[in-house]
Amino acid sequence: MHMEEIVEKILPRYTPEKKDGLIPILQEVQKEQGYLTEEAVEKIGKYLNLPVNKIYGVAAFYDQFRFRRAGHFHVQICHGTTCHLFGASTYLNEIEKQLKIKAGSTSRDRRFSLEIVNCLGACNQAPVLKVNDTYYPMVTPDDLTRIIRTIKEKTE
Ligand code: FES
Known part of the structure; x- marks a missing residue:
């Protein structure tokens, strides 16, 4: 429509x-x-x-509103206080490097988009990442590698 x-x-x-x-x-x-x-x-x-x-x-x-078309996989990295304390900045850098996009943008091929959000409402499970509707709590560097690899493979 x-x-x-x-x-x-x-x-x-x-x-x-x-x-x-x-x-x-x-x-x-x-x-x-x-x-x-x-x-x-x-x-x-x-x-x-x-x-x-x-x-x-x-x-x-409100974090929920977007003004750009999201990618097939829309990645949200929480940068609230707790997630920040648990290394969210390092994770953000890694995601940007791996997906070759900057926070707030969508890849040219529309496979990925990346957004920084203030709190995903699961601070006791920091650091938290969300891909489309799936939450990833207590993300470790290994988890991050696996998540990124999976979404890349699914869009190849
Ligand atoms: S600060 Fe990250 S979920 Fe609340």
């Missing part, structure tokens, strides 16, 4: 005067198309009568 149709299908479920519809609308649109396009944000802004920069400001506050 085209982005325009997606947004038009979702918006009428919400009352334009109720600004608290913003987050659920963004969630629904992202669920349908995988990320939020500029076009979608503009349409939502018009509907709710909210400035576009206000919407970006709100969305940026």
Whole structure:
């Protein structure tokens, strides 16, 4: 379904005067198309009568929203305080090196995307990594090597 149709299908479920519809609308649109396009944000802004920069400001506050198309494997590395203490920076460097992408980007061939998040909500299992919907708790360097090898093999 085209982005325009997606947004038009979702918006009428919400009352334009109720600004608290913003987050659920963004969630629904992202669920349908995988990320939020500029076009979608503009349409939502018009509907709710909210400035576009206000919407970006709100969305940026939540880790869950993406503004770029995710790769086939979307890797999230937690960089919250606990995960940081358990070596998340080293893991991030290693992932960037192995997947040849920088955090916040998607590989040209769309096989991988990498995102830094503030907390994956499993601090007692730090360091935590998430690939698509799968959580990897207490990741060791060996685990990381294995995870990266697996996702590379699956997209070859
Ligand atoms: S700090 Fe990493 S899961 Fe909370």
